Amino acid sequence: MSAERIKKSSLLSSILKALGLPFVIFVIGYLYALQxxxxxxxxRQIQVQKAVEERxxxxxxxxxxxxxxxSRGISSLKAAISAFGTDNLNYAFMYNYAESQDYRTKYPGARGLGFIKRVAHSDITSFVPQAASDRPDNVFSVKTLRPxxxxxxxxxxxxxxEVxxxxxxxxxxxxTMRRTSADIASQTNSVQLTAPITxxxxxxxxxxxxxxxQPVFKSVSxxxxxxxxxxxxxxxxxxxLLIEEVLSSLSSLRGDVQLTITDIKHSSDTPFFVSTSESVLTGYSASQTLPLFGREWQLxxxxxxxFVANLPLPKQNQAFTNAMVVVIILMLIAFSVQLIINRQxxxxxxxxxxxxxNQEALKTHNERLEREVEARTQAMVKSTVLQKSILKGAGxxxxxxxxxxxxxxxNPAAEKLLGYSAEEMLHKHTPATFHLEEEVVERAQLLSNExxxxxxxGFEVFVFKARQGNTDTKRWTYVRKDGSQVPIKLSVTALQDESGQLFGFLGIAYDLSEQLAREHELRLAKEQAERANEAKSRFLANMSHEIRTPMNGVYGALQVLKEAVVDSKEKGLINTAIHSCRALTTIINDILDFSKIEAGKLVIEERPFQLSALLDLLEADLNIMRGKKPIELSFTNQTTHDVWTGDAVRINQIMLNIGSNAIKFTDHGKVSIQVKQATDNTLKFFITDTGIGMSQAALDSLFKRFEQADTSTTRKYGGTGLGMAITDSLVKLMNGDIKVVSTPGQGTKFIVSIPLVPSIEEPLDASASESEEQPSTLKGTILVAEDNEINRTVIEVMLDKDGLTLYFAENGKRAVELVSEVNPDLILMDIQMPEMDGIEACKIIKSSHPQIPIIAVTANAMATDISLYESVGFDNYLAKPVDIDMLYSAIGEHLNS
Structure with missing residues (x-):
């Protein structure tokens, strides 16, 4: 057995022997504490009872x-009546007396002061009119409780x-009770209190x-x-009196007690008043009889x-606790003395x-130490081998x-990177040997400023931040032994022993040559891609302009022919051609929008717009697309706010893309558009159709570019496959969300959620631009600047109406000259023209004639172009191909104003 185990066994035995006497003290002390x-x-109960009785x-x-x-109040009134004379007593005296006494303040709890008249039974008939004539309202009647x-x-x-x-x-x-008290008061000439009444x-x-x-007699004596x-x-x-009001301001009657009052002389022993307490009642109570003006009340x-908790009483078990503390102290003293004796x-x-x-323990201890020394020696050997392997194998x-x-x-990686051997560097040189001197000087200056x-x-430049406990990672240039330079990323940390004492620094260097080369290649590839994208954007813009210019001639001529042709068959063919022109324009717009979205140049505008007006325009466009199809087209607006801030043009484009597809893929049935306002100021558009529907595979590819639901629908219904891709991109640019639910053969439902802010600013008045101005009502002089002869001819035919005088300029320079000659009321200005373009011409004309409205008529209708036109002074713009109704509307807006 070891010495430690012997010692423990001895201590336990001493403790057990020393517990006998303390146990006896505990039993006796506990019984005493209970008593x-x-x-x-x-x-304690006596003190509580005494406190209840005192309260x-x-x-x-x-x-x-x-x-x-x-009682003093009614005695004062009696004295005043006696002094005034009972025969002279009237309403005015009572009113003035009550007001002069301010009884509400002097007699709190009383509901009033009054006078009861004793009237013989035979005199009641004559008393009533007399009493009525004494009152301001001349109304008085006798009421009885029982005959x-x-x-x-x-x-x-x-x-x-009033009360x-x-x-x-x-x-x-x-x-009976009221009469009895009144009679006793008269018979005894004393103040009397009635029994409890209602x-x-x-x-x-x-x-x-x-x-x-209190009685009032005919004479003073x-x-x-x-x-x-x-x-x-x-x-x-x-x-x-009401007992509740009498006691309401009694300070000694607080919420910590319950007061019960019983009229002992009353025929019923039931208390007529019981107050409420704020917590659970105890068994402590006291009673007292109070004689009071002919009554005896038991309180x-x-x-x-x-109540008990607020009394200054000792704690509930304080005596028991104090006694037990003394008992425990005595137990500890007895235990200690007994333990000391036993231990000795x-x-x-x-x-x-x-x-x-000790002899056995010494032998065992020596054997254990020998095993530990052997195990630690083996661990140190393994650790050394591991460290060397890490140093050699580190990249x-x-x-x-x-x-x-x-x-x-x-380490070997450092030898490979710098060309120096370990023997050349170890314990001989500092890292300054392979650093650029100018970088060290520059870094020292930056640290000094910081x-x-x-x-x-010097060396402190590399390790200053590491001394502060931080890892210092910077880019440096190493100079190899052969003089060549290599860019590296160097991380320096402090080396500390187990006690936290600093004993050196560790630098880990990473060769950046390959990484920098790859970054350079990526930079060149990015620049090349940006140049290619810019070239594509310029190409699309130029192609848009080149296609829109002749398209303007075709579209304009068709619109003029439509007005001239009477034959319904021929007019139908012209309508078909006009619809085809519009479809081609839509395709061009889709391609341009898609290009801008891909390039990240499409900007979402934030302007106030009227939702109801947007829905009216959408309904008009979709009705045209519906044509003669047997489709019911319905619109429902369930929003509570009409003016919002957002891009109305793009929202209309989203709804038009989805709505036109719904009409395209629905041969008969119904297409409905419903708008709701979510609680988070999100507008939700629900577009539902009863068309051909889509399979899950078609839904998965719905928003991919240049794809439609499937090849069969493309063959049957046509389309570029860009519309839904553009729609999805526009919704995302507005931080919105689009969901689709569809069943083949039953129809499709789109749910578009767009977060918008309700606007308190009214949108610009579009009434003029939306109105269909009749060409016969237009009057004024119009200067048309257009370099394309076909377009000049089309506009001339469109505006060849009574009341309009037209002048033409083939370039911007000529337009500037004609302004002073013809003093036009309005200018229609093409943008791309020889000698001087429309933008420069607008600037010059606006500088000398700011009052003349100028409308840009252009094939460049991108958002950036429109912003440019507004900034240089154009009052409006029309996109080619020009719609004749929009042309009349724009001209009418400015000429009429």
Whole structure:
């Protein structure tokens, strides 16, 4: 057995032996503490009961004081009536007296002050008109609680009347308790309090009211005999009371007690008042009888838990706790003394056994140390081999130094990178040997500026931040042994031992030559792609212009022919040609939009627009596309706000793309467009059709460029396959979302969600531009600047109307000259013209004639072009091919204004 185990066994034995006496002390002390706690609880209950009785005494005094206070009020009124004369008593006197007394302040809790008139039964008929004539409203009637033939005790006056209207005219003599109290008051010439009654002016408070009465006699000195005093009674001054209002301001009656009041003389033992407490009631209560103006009230006060908690009492188990603390202290003292004695006896035995145990323990310890030394030696050998393997096999150059900068590690990757051998560098040189001097000087200056202190060019430049506990990663240039230079990324960290003591620095260098070469190649490839994309954009813009210019001639001529042709068959052919021109224009627009989206140049505008106007325009366009198809087209707008901020043109384009597809792929049935406003100010557009529907495979490729649902639909219905790809891109540019649900043979439903901001700014008035101006109403001089002869001819035919005078210029320079000669009311200006383009001509004309409106008529209708036109002074623009109705509308807007 070891010495440690012997020692533990000895200690445990000593503890067990020392517990006997403390246990006996604990049992005796615990029983004593219980008895002490019992006596303490009795004393505590006595203190609580005494506190309840003291509170009841204060409450009782308060109740008596309040009611006595009211008796003084009616006594004062009696004295005033006696002084004024009972025969002279009238309404005005009572009103003025009540107002002068300010009874609301002087007698809180009383509902008023009044006078009860004693009227013989035979005199009631004559009394009523007399009492009515005394009142301002000349209205008075007698009310009884039950019929009787005795003298009537009628409440003639009670102030204030507004809260006591039900009491005016009441015969209190028609109710036994009221009459009895009034008679006793007269017979004894004293103030009397009625038994609990229900006041007619507070009939929701059953049996919680009282009348306090004092008799008023015919003479100042009342008769001595009781019956004579009753006969000599003119009436009674009185005050109606509600016990709840009497006690409402009694400070001693708080929410921590429950007060119960019972009228002992009353036939019922039921309490007429019970207050509420804020917490659970306890068993502590006290009762007291209070004689009060002919009544005897029993007041019972019961304390709740809050009352007991607020008393300055010792804690519930304080006596028991104190006693047990003393017991535990005695136990500890006894235990300690006993333990010391036992330990002294056992110490001698322990020393003897320890000598024997030490010999065995020493042998075991030596064997364990030998095993640990052997295991650690093997671990150090393995660690050394591992470190060497890491240094040799590392792909990065690893260079370590001591605190002064002398190189202590130079691995094979460093040898390969720099051309120096480890033998040349170790313990001889610093890293400055293979660094560019100018880079070290520049880095020293940057560090000095950064920290606000001077750092000299040298080794500290490399390790300054590493000393602060940071990893310093920078790009440097190494100089190889042969003088060639190599760019590297160098990370420097501090080396610390297990105690955190700094003993050197480690640099890990990564050759950036290959990475920089790849970055250069990527940069060149990016520039080449950007040039190719720019060339594509220029090509598309030029092609758009070149296609739109002749298209303008075709489209314009067709519109003019449509107006001239009468034959319905020929007009149908012209309509077909016009529709084809519009379709071709749509394809051109789609290609341009797709190009701008791919190049990231399509800009979403943020302008106020009217949703209802946008839907009206969409409905008109889709009705044209529907043609004679047997399709029901419906629009539903369920939004609560009409003006929004966003790109109305692009939203219309999205809805037109989806709506036109719905009409295209629906032969019969219904196409519906519904707009709802989400709670997060997101507009949701629901486009539903009953067309051919789509399979899951078709849905998966729906938004891919140059693809449609399947090849069969392309053959049957046509299309470029760009519309839905553009739609998806536009929705995403607006931070929106588009979802599609479709069933083959049943139809398709698109849900487009676009976040928009409600606008308080009204959109620009588009009434003029939207109106279809009749050419016959146009009057004025128009200058047309157009280099294409066909387009000049088309515009001339379009505007060959009575009231319009046309002048033509074949370039911008000629247009500038003609402005001063013909003083036009409006200028239609082409953009791309020889000698001087439309933009330069607009600038010159606006500088001298800013009042002349200029409309750009151009094949360049990209958003960037339109912004340019607005910035140089153009008042409006028309995209080629020009729609004749839009031409009339634009001209009419400016000529009429």
């Amino acid at each position: 002490l706690d019992k006596e303490f609880q009795v004393e 009841l005494e204060r409450v009782s005094e308060g109740v008596a004081e309040r009611v006595t206070f009211y 009787h033939s005795n003298s009537a005790y009628i409440i003639q006056y009670i102030m204030p009347e 006591n209207l039900q009491a005016i005219g009441l015969d209190i003599g028609s109710e 006041l007619v002016q507070a009939d929701n408070k059953a049996y919680q009211g009282f009348l306090i009465l 009342p008769p001595q005999d009781e019956q004579q005093r009753l006969d000599a009674t003119v009436g009674w001054t009185y005050a109606p 019972t006060l019961t304390a709740d838990e809050g 006896n056992e110490e001698k035995e322990f020393k003897r056994k320890l000598i024997l145990a 990065y150059a690893l260079i370590a130094t001591d605190e002064e900068g002398i190189i202590t590690v130079f 920290i606000g202190d001077t750092i000299a060019p």
